[in-house]
Amino acid sequence: MIQRAEQSNIVGLRSKDFLKWVDENIDAPLKRGPGGKMLKKMKEGLVGEFFNWAKRNSTWPLHFGIMCCAIEMAATSDPRYDIERFGVIYRSSPRQCDVLLLNGPISLKLRPVVRRLYEQMADPKWVIAMGECTICGGPYYDSYSVVKGSYTFVPTDIFIPGCPVRPEALIDGFLKLNAKIKAERTGWIRTKKGRTVSAREGELMNLEEGEYTYEVPQDRR
């Protein structure tokens, strides 16, 4: 049994909390010192670029097939459309993954499981909605048991329409995710129609309200 006084000393296990703790207790005293400016440059320039490069070239998705689009997901990793050329390796555990690749209609029974898988993944994490069933329910949009889109409960970054999605289209989706991670520094990215949206993960979602916000962030050009 952990005492209450002791509880306050335990750092939260969530990576965002840990980063906040590092900022408060390690970064802030260092910045106040003489090498603060240099440290900032190092962290944002060289090291940041390196981490960005590493992140966008190893987007490991979760090997989690829901319905028929999972066949295309399997076809994407075969020698013909070798997706490992882009560092996309399917992993079986959410602890090792960066991308939650949802393919198929999410029933009400599956929704808490998907949400839990999303919570179990380590930050930073992205969600790809593959196929129309995941985007908006697809042919089951009228059904009593199908969720109307993955964006209603997890912050979805890439939407790939198609029924089913071609393997090339899935590769294209991963390349667009790469572009999104690359644009993290500026924070803005252009959609196919030329509109500017936020490139930061989960920015377009307001999970506290429980709904996907259709508000477009201010255009900065």
Place this chain on the structure above:
Amino acid sequence: MKSPKTDDDLTQVRPSGTIGGMVRPMIATIKQALVTLPVVNKLVPGGRKPVTHLYPYQKVELPSAFRGQHSIDWFKCIGCELCAKVCPNECIYFEFHEIEPESAWLHPSRAMLDEMKKVVRRPAVDIGHCLFCGNCMEYCPTDAWNFTQEFEHADYAREDLYYRSEELRMPAENSDKEIILINRMGEHPICEVDVCIGCRRCERECPTRCIDMPDGPNDRKGKPIVVPEFDYTKCIGCQQCVDVCPVDCLYMEEIGYKDMSGFYHINKQGEVKLLEEQTEEGIARAAK
């Protein structure tokens, strides 16, 4: 090396450490490597090509019937909303465009015939909800609906998957501008003359102008009521007249098959008859 098949083979000690045990697998490995190496495979007999398509740089040739991005020929589209009716996902919706008179878009639509109307209807699609089943293309009576080979629709926001009608417009130079009206639904409207009130709404709504309104039976005051008469060779089965009818006197019935002598018609009793016979009987029944 042989694969073990008999008991004697299994009991034999596998040669290891000898020249045969080391060299033979080595030769097999080198042979395999040479056969699949990018440059050497052309020189070696039995060499194979690499199977991987370098996708973003080298695109796979798609079949000609592949259904990718929608593209609608605005010269051919008559705005009959048949595509929205046959769509299983109900992802097609219509947008109204106000245009100048004598515009090229007006040509086939009913707006040309109605001088007061300056509005044309053109389809828009929610690509994030589309099944890509091709029903809209299959049932389009004027062949206005087409699909391109584009499949890279992936996007960062859900609302960008709603494609407006102008974004789906086919370039004018790709269109041959020849319209042939074909009834692909296999249905046409039938009127119950007793119920009809002669409001002329169906005549106004019909996109192909196949409805004529001659005098029908008399009303209570002795005046004749105008009743729709359909030219079934022009009818495309779009159900516009059925939708607008205020008293539900129109209903759709199946057409049998097309013959050299004209359209055939299957009535509710399952008898196949020529359309002329059917209409004559109907007129006779109405006269009684």
